[in-house]
Amino acid sequence: MPSEQILHVLYIVAIIAEAMTAALAAGRRSMDWVGVAMLGSITALGGGSVRDVLLGRHPLTWIEHPSYLLITSGAALATVFLARYMYHLRRLFLFLDAVGLVVFTVIGCNIASGLGMPYVIVIASGMISGCVGGVLRDILCTEVPLLFRAELYATVSILAGALYIGCQHAGVPHALAMGIAMLAGLALRLLALRYGWSMPKFIYTENLH
Amino acid sequence: MPSEQILHVLYIVAIIAEAMTAALAAGRRSMDWVGVAMLGSITALGGGSVRDVLLGRHPLTWIEHPSYLLITSGAALATVFLARYMYHLRRLFLFLDAVGLVVFTVIGCNIASGLGMPYVIVIASGMISGCVGGVLRDILCTEVPLLFRAELYATVSILAGALYIGCQHAGVPHALAMGIAMLAGLALRLLALRYGWSMPKFIYTENLH
Amino acid sequence: MPSEQILHVLYIVAIIAEAMTAALAAGRRSMDWVGVAMLGSITALGGGSVRDVLLGRHPLTWIEHPSYLLITSGAALATVFLARYMYHLRRLFLFLDAVGLVVFTVIGCNIASGLGMPYVIVIASGMISGCVGGVLRDILCTEVPLLFRAELYATVSILAGALYIGCQHAGVPHALAMGIAMLAGLALRLLALRYGWSMPKFIYTENLH
Numbered sequence: 001m002p003s004e005q006i007l008h009v010l011y012i013v014a015i016i017a018e019a020m021t022a023a024l025a026a027g028r029r030s031m032d033w034v035g036v037a038m039l040g041s042i043t044a045l046g047g048g049s050v051r052d053v054l055l056g057r058h059p060l061t062w063i064e065h066p067s068y069l070l071i072t073s074g075a076a077l078a079t080v081f082l083a084r085y086m087y088h089l090r091r092l093f094l095f096l097d098a099v100g101l102v103v104f105t106v107i108g109c110n111i112a113s114g115l116g117m118p119y120v121i122v123i124a125s126g127m128i129s130g131c132v133g134g135v136l137r138d139i140l141c142t143e144v145p146l147l148f149r150a151e152l153y154a155t156v157s158i159l160a161g162a163l164y165i166g167c168q169h170a171g172v173p174h175a176l177a178m179g180i181a182m183l184a185g186l187a188l189r190l191l192a193l194r195y196g197w198s199m200p201k202f203i204y205t206e207n208l209h
Numbered sequence: 210m211p212s213e214q215i216l217h218v219l220y221i222v223a224i225i226a227e228a229m230t231a232a233l234a235a236g237r238r239s240m241d242w243v244g245v246a247m248l249g250s251i252t253a254l255g256g257g258s259v260r261d262v263l264l265g266r267h268p269l270t271w272i273e274h275p276s277y278l279l280i281t282s283g284a285a286l287a288t289v290f291l292a293r294y295m296y297h298l299r300r301l302f303l304f305l306d307a308v309g310l311v312v313f314t315v316i317g318c319n320i321a322s323g324l325g326m327p328y329v330i331v332i333a334s335g336m337i338s339g340c341v342g343g344v345l346r347d348i349l350c351t352e353v354p355l356l357f358r359a360e361l362y363a364t365v366s367i368l369a370g371a372l373y374i375g376c377q378h379a380g381v382p383h384a385l386a387m388g389i390a391m392l393a394g395l396a397l398r399l400l401a402l403r404y405g406w407s408m409p410k411f412i413y414t415e416n417l418h
Numbered sequence: 419m420p421s422e423q424i425l426h427v428l429y430i431v432a433i434i435a436e437a438m439t440a441a442l443a444a445g446r447r448s449m450d451w452v453g454v455a456m457l458g459s460i461t462a463l464g465g466g467s468v469r470d471v472l473l474g475r476h477p478l479t480w481i482e483h484p485s486y487l488l489i490t491s492g493a494a495l496a497t498v499f500l501a502r503y504m505y506h507l508r509r510l511f512l513f514l515d516a517v518g519l520v521v522f523t524v525i526g527c528n529i530a531s532g533l534g535m536p537y538v539i540v541i542a543s544g545m546i547s548g549c550v551g552g553v554l555r556d557i558l559c560t561e562v563p564l565l566f567r568a569e570l571y572a573t574v575s576i577l578a579g580a581l582y583i584g585c586q587h588a589g590v591p592h593a594l595a596m597g598i599a600m601l602a603g604l605a606l607r608l609l610a611l612r613y614g615w616s617m618p619k620f621i622y623t624e625n626l627h
Contacts (some may be wrong), residue, residue: 030358031358033410034367035354056477119484141354198450202498247566
C-alpha cells in the first residue's frame with residue numbers, strides 16, 4: 001500500500017475523529033442537530049479551507065470531494081447517539097485527535113511545498129492545516145482558543161513541519177520523511193498529554209490605555 | 210417583470226432588512242455609529258462574501274456593486290433613528306428576515322449551480338449564503354451563533370435548496386423552481402416561528418479530557 | 419529617500435508595534451508563548467490578509483515576504499520579556515499604533531486604487547487594512563471588537579482614505595497626497611485619544627423576538 005494511500009486513509013480517520021470531538025463541544029453548548037453537523041464539519045475541514053483560501057488554491061478540498069462534507073456531518077450526527085459510549089473511549093479519541101494533528105500538518109506542508117513556497121510558509125501551512133479547525137470551533141463556541149493557552153498543540157505542528165523539511169533537505173525519501181515527522185509529532189503530543197507538558201505562559205495584567 | 214428582476218428586488222429588500230436587524234443587535238452591545246454600519250454591512254453581505262471566497266469566485270458582489278455597501282451602511286445607520294418604531298414592526302422584520310433567508314439561499318444555489326458544482330455543494334452554497342451573515346454577526350457580538358442553537362433557520366435553507374434542485378431535476382422551469390423553493394422555505398420558516406418549532410438539541414456535559 | 423521606501427519603513431515599524439500591543443492582549447488572557455506569537459502575527463498581518471482575500475489578490479503579503487511573519491512573531495515574543503518596561507512607553511505605543519492605522523489605511527487604499535476599484539471600495543480597502551487586524555485580535559480574545567465601541571479608530575481610517583482620494587482627485591502629487599492623508603489621520607487619532615473623542619453610541623435594549 002503506497003504512502004499516498006496510507007495518508008489518505010489517515011486523513012479520513014482524522015476528519016471523522018475531529019468531527020466527533022467537535023460534536024461533543026457542540027453538545028456542551030446545547031446546539032441543535034444542524035449546529036452539531038455544521039460545527040463538526042467546520043472543525044474537521046476548516047483548517048484546510050483557511051489554508052487554501054490564504055494560499056489562493058482552488059477548489060477547496062471539500063468542494064472537490066463533497067463526500068468529505070457528508071462524512072464529517074454524518075460523523076458529527078452519529079456522535080449524538082454514540083456520546084454516552086465516548087467517555088470510555090476518550091483515550092482513543094485523544095489518540096485519534098493527535099493523529100489528525102500530525103496528518104493535517106504533513107498534508108499542509110506537502111501542499112505549500114508543492115506550490116514552491118519557502119520553508120517558513122511550508123511550516124505555517126502545516127500549522128494552519130493542523131490547528132485552525134480547532135480555533136474556529138472554539139470561536140464558534142465563544143471560548144478563547146484552547147490552542148493559544150494549552151498543551152503543545154501548535155508546537156507539535158511546528159516541530160513536525162520543521163522535522164519534515166529537515167528530513168527532505170537531508171535527502172531522506174519523501175515517504176520516509178513523512179513517516180518520521182508524523183511519528184515524532186505523535187510521540188511528542190502523546191507525551192505532552194501524558195505528562196501535562198505545556199509551553200510557558202505569558203501573564204500580563206496592566207492596561208496600556 | 211422577469212424572474213431575474215424580481216429576485217434582484219427581493220435581494221435588495223433582504224440586505225436592507227438584514228442590515229437593520231443587525232443594527233439592533235449592535236445597539237444591544239452599545240456599539241457606536243461606525244460599528245453599527247459595519248455590523249449591518251457584514252451581516253447583510255457576509256454570507257455571500259464567505260460563499261464567494263470559498264468558491265474562489267471574484268469579484269465579490271459588493272466589490273462589483275459598491276452601492277450595496279452604501280445601502281447596507283445607510284440602512285443600518287437609519288435604524289439608529291428608526292429603532293423606536295421597529296418594535297411595532299417586529300413581525301414585518303421577522304417576515305423580511307425569513308424572505309432574506311430564502312432569497313439568499315436560492316441565489317447561493319444558483320451561483321454554485323452555474324459553476325457546475327455537484328448537488329451537495331449547491332445546497333452548501335445556498336446555506337452559506339443564507340446563514341453565514343448571521344453567524345458573523347453573532348461572533349462579532351461574542352454570542353454562540355443563534356443558528357447553531359435555535360429554530361429551523363439552517364434547516365429551512367437546506368430544505369429550500371434541496372427542493373430547488375429537486376424541482377429542476379424534475380424538469381420544472383427555472384423561474385418556477387425558484388418560486389416553489391422560496392415559498393416553501395418561507396412557509397416553513399414562518400410556521401417554525403409561529404409554533405416555536407426547533408430541531409432537537411444535543412446536550413452533553415462530560416469533558417473528554 | 420523616495421516615498422515608497424518611507425512607506426515601507428513605516429509599514430515595518432507598524433507591524434512590529436501592532437504585534438507587540440497584541441502580545442500584551444495575549445498576556446492578559448494568559449496565553450502561552452506560541453499563542454502570543456500567533457496572536458501578534460494575526461493582528462499585525464490579518465487586516466492586509468482579509469483585504470487581499472476579499473479582493474482575490476494573491477499571493478498575500480506575508481506569503482510573498484515570509485520575513486514579515488518572522489518579524490511579527492519575534493516582536494510578539496520579545497514583548498514577553500519587555501512587557502515590564504512597556505507601561506512606561508505606553509504613549510509611544512499608542513502613537514505607533516496610530517501610525518500603523520494610517521499607514522495600513524493608505525497602503526490598503528493604494529492597493530484597491532491600483533486594481534482600478536471605485537472610490538467606495540478604495541476607502542473600504544483602506545479601512546479593512548487598517549482595522550480588521552484589531553477585530554481579529556478581539557474575536558480571538560472573545561471580546562466584542564473595541565473598534566465597534568470606542569474611539570475614532572475606524573472613522574480615522576475612513577476619513578484618511580477619503581482625504582487621500584480627494585487629494586489625488588484635486589491633482590495633488592501621489593507622495594504628497596499620501597503624506598497629507600497620513601498626517602491628518604494621525605492628528606485626528608491623537609486628538610481623539612487626548613480628548614477622549616468618540617462617535618455617538620447606539621443603545622438599544624428591546625428584543626425583536
